[in-house]
Structure formats: structure tokens, C-alpha cells
Amino acid sequence: MKRLLKWLKRLIVSIFVLAILGFVLFYVLTSSDGLSITVPAERFYVRDEHGRALILHGVNDDGCAKSQGLPCAGREMIEAEAAAGFNFVRYLTNWQHIEPRQGEYDEAYLDSIEERLDWYFDNGIHVMIDMHVDLYGPAVGGNGHPEWATVSEGSRLPFDTGRMWWLNYVSGAVSEAYGNFWNYEENAWLQDAYYRMWQRVAKRFRDHPAVLGYDLMNEPYDNLSFGSHFETQELAPFYQRLISAIRKVDPDTWIMYQPRILATDWGYGSYLPPLNDPREGESRLVYAPHLYPFFSHEGTYDAFGLARRHDLRVMYQWSEERAEEIALHRVPLLIGEFGMVGKPFSREMIDFSTNMADAMGASWTWWDNTVCPAGKPLQHWCLWDENLDEIAKLDSLVRTYPRAIAGRPHAFGFDPDSKVFFLEFEPDPGISEPTEIYLPVERHYPGGWEIVSSAPAGSWRYEWDSERELLQLWADPVSTRHRVEIRATP
Secondary structure (H helix, E strand, C coil): CHHHHHHHHHHHHHHHHHHHHHHHHHHHHCCCCCCCCCCCCCCCCCCCCCEEEEEHHEEEHHHHHHHHHHCCCHHHHHHHHHHHHCCCCEEEECCCHHCCCCCCCCHHHHHHHHHHHHHHCCCCCCCEECCCCCCCCCHHHCECCHHHCCCCCCCCCCCCCCHHHHHHHHHHHHHHHHHHHCCHHHHHHHHHHHHHHHHHHHHHHHCCCCCEEEECCCCCCCCCCCCCHHHHHHHHHHHHHHHHHHCCCCCCCEEEEECCCCHHCCCCCCCCCCCCCCCCCCCCCCEEECCHHHHHHEEEECCCCHHHHHHHHHHHHHHHHHHHHHHHHHHEEEEEEECCCCCCCCCHHHHHHHHHHHCCCEEEEEEECCEECCCCCCHHCCCCCCCCCCCCCCHCCCCCCCEEEEEEEEEEEECCCCEEEEEEECCCCCCCCEEEEECCCHHHHHCCCEEECCCCCCCCCEEEEEECCCEEEEEEECCCCCEEEEEEEE
16 A cells, blocks of 8 residues: 555656646747737726725735634734735635534624724725635635535545645545535535625625625636636636625625636636626626746746746736736736745746736735744745744835826836836826825835926825825826826935
């Protein structure tokens, strides 16, 4: 038996290594030289109660919430996030803690979530409630779906995959559990229970001032099937039924949805068709794919630059595929997860990812804000250590950016080297609230800053809130386009 287990382990690892080598060779042999970021022909935005277009920069809650239901970090971490200029959080929760027994909802647990929502609101941070799931649920070695909602007789992998935990997606137990969940004809009760759970959550938090949106399900998995069947015949109908269920109790909160995992994450296209929002008025749906170039994700050291070359091409391809999908879906784009651990080229990849998001008019949330273990900050996703002292990666994520734009955005961007920021937009005369630009003076402009505008003198003004590092801009719609630049002074 031991020999068989060793043979199986070597076989799986060998197949995986060969697959990775294939990806590397393809992207290395097809250079990214001459490629550019693809920008959607038309960009769409989440808007606040005043009608302003929101740009969301934030983090995912720490991974503790996967297993224990609540983040390990407390109010002090939320205050640190706000102080770093983040205005958004993807708040991890999951079904197994909300409904541990079928038909019994844990109100004490929901109370704990509400307490943390209050903390976020006190710090000016918008919240997206994420129904998180990895490897289906605890009954098959993962987290997310409760044991009572797990239908699987498959076997787990006969060995520990170590850091590459996601290899467990190929186990019989995980694959069978997902397969039964998506089979609505035979197991409608599973999805119906999921819809009721979401209705309970939406009804509970729909009026909380911190809650901006709901992320329907983290990284839907399809048993490594190829082609369009899963997204068109299983995932899309699931989403449509779930959206309709939520809208029965909450007509207004934004709803985020994702394509399948292990495709779009690595730059490939999605077959997911456009979804319908049955609410009265304009749609409030958001497309929220993830971005994980393989080597940046794994933190693989690359002495010859091959991994860097591979990952850059993946991100160019990612922008091309997402631009096409936004043209089809016609909804805002949110990068629900992205991240790079602390290896030599990770800062370059962070800068590339955030610059790409700006060019595409996208919001983003970093994975994740788990506190770094002592002595190992570079080997993790974390942005703060156990004393809440900053890790160097945070500098690349703290950017000058427009939090709220009082009109129609055309383009915006920030150069992390020169510190030059620009915003082009059409002011909306129907919006009285100002455009808000987060300006991290202490971090990026220690010698001072200046603002210039394309608008005629006297047609615009600004106020500076030094405590919040927030620039508020009022512009009369005297022209179709207003360009403002912020620069560091010598």
C-alpha cells in the first residue's frame, strides 16, 4: 500500500510539473514584447447614493474567517486599513457558520458580523459580503458549505499536498461534492437551501450603511471540465435563480458574481453569459473575476526571468479577455482577489496589476490582510506584521486614486515612480457632492504637491482634508471633459 501511495503521489506531482512546464514554455516562447493592456471600449462603475462613480481599493479579510468564521484581526486592523487609504473590504463569511444545521441559522454569529460591519462603517469603509468556499466544505477537507449540504462518497487525496493545497480540487471527494451541488435536476434541495441562506443574510444586512454588495460564491469550481457547458448550463442558471431570490428581499444592494475558477484566474476567457438583474431601474450587477498569474501566486524564485516573463504575458491576456467580457456583460469590473507573495519581482507585479486596473477602470481587493507570522513576512500575502507595523509591499498598494467621481469617468491613473496622478471626467451637473481623491501625502508627497486643471480659472475649486488625506474637488460642467493632475513638488 505504501508503495502504491508513493507511486500515486509521484504520478500526480509529475503530471502537475509537466503541465506547468507547458505553460511556461508557451508564454516564454511567445514573448510579451509589444503587447499592451487592453482597455474596455466602455467602462461601467458602481455608484453611491449621490450618483458618483466609486473606485474601490481594498483588501480581503484574513483567512482565519475561512475556518473559524470570523477574522483573527480585530478593530485595530480595520483602523490600519482605513489609515492606509483603503475604502473597501471583501468580508469573508461562509455557509457552514451561518447555517451549521439545516434550517437553523446562527444568530449569534450574524450578530458578530454586524458588530464588524459597524467598525467598518465607523472607518468609512464599504463592505462586500463574500460567501467564501474553497474545496467545497469541511466534510471533504475544505471550507464553505456545511457538512449537511455535502453529497459525496469520493476519496480524498492519499497524501498531504502541503502548500499547494489547491491540488485537492482533483480529489474524488471534492469533485463529487461539487458535481452533486451543480446538478439541479437531481439535487435541487442543495441550491434551494443556498438561496434561502442568502435571503436570510440579505434581509439581515440590506439596511446596514456599510454594506455595498454581496459576492454570491467564491471561485465556483467545475471539476476541471473544458468548454462552455459548466458556465452556460449550470453556473449561469444558478446565478440567475440566486439573484432573483435575493432581489425578493433586497432590491438595491449591488451583487457581485464570478466566472469559474482555474481559467480566468490564469488569463483565460470565460463562457459565462450576461445575467439579468430583475430590480426596477438600472442593473446593479458587478463582474468580479480573480487574477493569479501562477508564479507570482506561488512566490517562485526566478533567477532567469522566465517566471516574470510568463506572468506579464498572463496579465496582458487577462486584460484582453476581461475587456471582451465587460463589453458583453456591460457591468462594472472588480478584481475580487489578486496578490503576490514577497519574492524579488512581486513589487513589479503589484505595480503592473494596479496600473492595469486603473487603465481598465476597475476596482480591486488584495488577497489578503492576514497578519504576518514573526520572521516570515516575505513568504506571505500579508501587509502588516503581528505588531501592525507595515510590510514593504503595502507601499505599492497605497496609491493616489479617485474614490468617488462626480460625473462620468474617462480615464485615471497613477505613476508610482513619478507620483503623477491624473483624472479625466465629465462633471455631472446633477451631482452636488464633490469628486474625492485619496492623496497619501505622508507616503508619496513628503515635499509637497500641486494640482493643475484643464478647466478655466474660477470654474473649479478644491478643499484639502489633511486628517483623512482626502482632496475634494468641485467642477462646473463648463466643458465636456475636465482633466486634473496632481504632482509632487520638488
